[in-house]
Amino acid sequence: ETGVTQTPRHLVMGMTNKKSLKCEQHLGHNAMYWYKQSAKKPLELMFVYNFKEQTENNSVPSRFSPECPNSSHLFLHLHTLQPEDSALYLCASSQVAGEDTQYFGPGTRLTVL
Amino acid sequence: SQQGEEDPQALSIQEGENATMNCSYKTSINNLQWYRQNSGRGLVHLILIRSNEREKHSGRLRVTLDTSKKSSSLLITASRAADTASYFCATDVWGGSEKLVFGKGTKLTVNP
Numbered sequence: 001e002t003g004v005t006q007t008p009r010h011l012v013m014g015m016t017n018k019k020s021l022k023c024e025q026h027l028g029h030n031a032m033y034w035y036k037q038s039a040k041k042p043l044e045l046m047f048v049y050n051f052k053e054q055t056e057n058n059s060v061p062s063r064f065s066p067e068c069p070n071s072s073h074l075f076l077h078l079h080t081l082q083p084e085d086s087a088l089y090l091c092a093s094s095q096v097a098g099e100d101t102q103y104f105g106p107g108t109r110l111t112v113l
Numbered sequence: 114s115q116q117g118e119e120d121p122q123a124l125s126i127q128e129g130e131n132a133t134m135n136c137s138y139k140t141s142i143n144n145l146q147w148y149r150q151n152s153g154r155g156l157v158h159l160i161l162i163r164s165n166e167r168e169k170h171s172g173r174l175r176v177t178l179d180t181s182k183k184s185s186s187l188l189i190t191a192s193r194a195a196d197t198a199s200y201f202c203a204t205d206v207w208g209g210s211e212k213l214v215f216g217k218g219t220k221l222t223v224n225p
Contacts, residue, residue, distance in 0.1 A: 004155070033212075043156075043201070043215040056212055090155055099143045099205035102213060104155035 003027040006091050006105035013081065014113050021076040021108050023091030031097035032074040034066060035090040037107070043090070049074060050097035081112045117145075117202045117216035125222040132189040134219040136202030137182075145178055145185050146203045146213065156201065159187075194225045 003026040013019050025032065034046040048056035049068040063085075065077040074091055088107045094100035120135045136145070144163045148156040162169045162178045162185065169176045175188040189196055199220045203213040 006155075040217075042217045045212050045214075048212055088153065092156075097212070099213070101146060101158045101161055102156075102203075103158065104148075106155045107153070109153065 004091060004093055004103050004105035006089075006108050008108060009106065010109045010111075012111045012113065013078070015081060015083070017081075018077070018079040020078065021089055021091075021110075023074040023076075023105055025072055025074075025091075025093040025103070025105075027093055027103060029093040029095050029103070030071050031094045031100070032068060032071070033092040033094075033097075033102065034074065034076050035092065037088040037090055038086075046076075048097050055097055078110075081110075083112050086110055086112045117204045117214055119200065119202055119216045119219040121219060122217070123220045123222070125224065126192060128192060128194055128223055128225050130192055130223075132192050132196070132221055132223070134187045134200050134221070136185045136187070136216060138185075138202075138204045139183065140204075142180075142204045144205060145176075147174075147176060147185075147187050148201045148203060148215075150199045150201065150218070152198075159200075189221075192221075192223045194223050197221060197223050 031050045036044045047066045067075040090107045091105040092102040094102045117138045146161045147159045150156045173190045178185045199218040201218040203215045
């Protein structure tokens with residue numbers, strides 16, 4: 001579909017579990033993003049990485065922990081989540097952070113029980 | 114408050130008709146982008162219009178930008194059932210941080 005892949009596509013976890021979401025881009029981009037999309041809410045930017053450095057943390061709770069080991073990979077580590085964290089988590093990449101066109105992955109549908 | 118807000122929130126039309134969606138924003142921008150999202154999937158970039166452009170075309174898509182009114186419109190001509198999706202505008206913020214701000218989107222349904 002696009003050059004951005006996300007795994008897993010669906011995830012169900014309990015509030016005490018620890019899990020990780022993975023994103024990989026094959027486009028040679030230098031910026032990667034995590035977004036949260038809940039029903040009837042605008043797309044919420046969570047984190048921005050530009051050249052592996054985190055440049056934006058949009059007041060995200062510490063139970064979400066991002067990791068960007070290189071420009072092609074981005075992880076979102078999850079622990080002690082709440083039911084209200086259930087949402088579609090989208091990863092995106094762009095050539096550089098800012099006004100460039102973003103390319104999105106298919107998303108991970110997360111359900112927290 | 115939202116940087117970009119789409120209008121209407123939902124639109125239902127018949128196949129073959131044109132669909133028009135609007136986006137209003139609050140601050141000066143470098144560019145405005147339109148994205149499409151099929152249900153439960155990732156967003157797909159449709160078109161980017163720069164602040165010094167007034168109109169842009171791509172296939173059946175026509176985008177206009179009026180910086181004096183801080184608004185943009187997306188027109189889809191001769192709609193097809195496959196155009197059924199949510200459409201989002203996204204704006205950067207001139208002189209602002211390294212991110213795009215997305216609106217809540219317009220949910221378009223094209224009935225066969």
